[in-house]
Amino acid sequence: MDGSNYNDVKIKSNGILSMNECIICSEIFDRCIITKCGHSFCEKCILTCMNLNNNCPTCKSVLKKEELVKNYLIDNIISNLIIYKL
Ligand SMILES: [Zn+2]
Numbered sequence: 001m002d003g004s005n006y007n008d009v010k011i012k013s014n015g016i017l018s019m020n021e022c023i024i025c026s027e028i029f030d031r032c033i034i035t036k037c038g039h040s041f042c043e044k045c046i047l048t049c050m051n052l053n054n055n056c057p058t059c060k061s062v063l064k065k066e067e068l069v070k071n072y073l074i075d076n077i078i079s080n081l082i083i084y085k086l
Pocket residue numbers: 022023024025026027029030041042045
């Protein structure tokens with residue numbers, strides 16, 4: 001190990017992290033929720049949005065709270081990446 005592998009991991013995980021950003025708060029998903037239309041948001045962001053209107057912030061599809069699904073896979077990926085990042 002000469003340190004270059006570590007930089008590689010850092011660059012790759014930063015790329016993956018930026019694909020895992022919530023468009024509402026521009027942060028990495030905090031308890032990722034996936035909607036019926038296939039878009040992902042933080043749990044708190046989508047719930048706040050749905051208090052204002054029931055449209056998906058990305059594609060404007062009508063959403064129902066009971067159709068929101070937790071995305072444990074993304075949560076796991078993100079928590080692993082955050083360990084790498086530190
Ligand atoms: Zn968010």
